[in-house]
Amino acid sequence: MSDNVFVGAGQWLTDSAHWSGTDGVPARLLEHLGYTVLTVVIAAAIALPLGLWIGHTGRLRGLAVALTGSLRALPTLGLLTLVVLWVGIGLTGPILALVVLSVPPLLAGAYAGLESVDRHTIDAARGLGFTEWQVLTRVEIPLALPLIVGGFRSAVLQVVSTATVAAYIGLGGLGTYLIEGVQIRDYPMTLAGSLVVVVLALVLDAGFALAQRSAARS
């Protein structure tokens, strides 16, 4: 049985019919990446300024720790259902749920990154006559960059794997194969869809690993 599923998934993936059209892998992949990018951009717009401010001033650190902890504990599917009931079917629901999911790693990366910068270095920069803004942009952020990129890395990975929930309310993405496959008992398709998500996640992770390494080197 399980052999059949794997063979079936292989056949599904090599069937050219599944690689074109609006329900083809490239289109679903683009949808999926689109949701991911949109989510992470919105989350970054919230989390980065907040995280940098907390890291630079050292204020509200306790709040940041509590916030990242409690947001991480929220179940995404439950949150999605709640938001959809609240705002109705549409893009807002899943994007909001995914933003909530990706804020904590971004926030943690930003404030932990700034906190990791040697106090002596910051003091030195101030003593040389850097303005507070220059301390942040020319000293703290460059030195915190590996951890900030690390925050993006985990946020993107979580969103890529979790964006499959968008299909749960019929918005497409790679989750479509999973949800539909389960519904119509086409398990080879479910497995094939999961494999595409896994490969996408691995490729993105490798890309971020490289980015992180080059950020650490400079």
Added chain:
Amino acid sequence: MIEFRSVSKTFADGTTAVRDFSLVLPSRTTTVFVGSSGCGKTTLLRMVNRLVEPSSGQVLIDDVDVATRNPVELRRSIGYVMQHAGLLPHRRVVDNVAVPLRLAGVGRSEATSRALAALETVGLDPALARRYPRQLSGGQQQRVGVARGLVADPNILLMDEPFGAVDPIVRDDLQQELLRLQRELDKTIVFVTHDIDEAFLLGDQVVILRRGGEVAQVGTPAEILADPADDFVRTFVGLDKARRTLHVEERAGARIVVDGDGRPAGVLGPA
């Protein structure tokens, strides 16, 4: 000229680092604040460039209260050399030295060439200019720190235990280098150290501090040695130790200087 007028500093946690401190630091001389840790010497130094604000009293540079000046502009006009060099780890040595010039609005290529010249002034191999700070030894990093302090040719140079973290031989080298530079450059230097020998070597004026930023004695090294104010100063400068209590003995027809334990310390040269 730098002047402290009844300056006090009590930190938020209630510790009093400095209490009613007044002193004039004449231009183009080196004043050394010396004392053990917790005596407020670094606090005093950091008041000059407003890294610390006094709780009461004033700090004046050429009769202008620094509190009336924009802290960022004030800091850019003063050279600052700190303990552990305080180099920016993500910038190359030459770019670190160029920082004060770049902050002052000097163009990149001019800043780089002046930074290279400053590295040469402090006796650093130009081949090191393209390296990152972590690739340098502690002594080399300190030289870079001194080059950075001097590069913009400030009138005032603040030096906060700049040679505290390097080994004695390198420290000796750096001290001689600073004396040579000071003969050429004539800066107003404020120097902080816990090492009395370093204070006596570098200071035109030496300020000995006790805990709580209280002045034990101010004077030239000779004045302090000749007339220590009290037992604290006597002990602090080492007058109760054999190596400071020298006398002359005739040995084999020559006059040699001998310390309190009878160990020869040197010879009497021509005056």
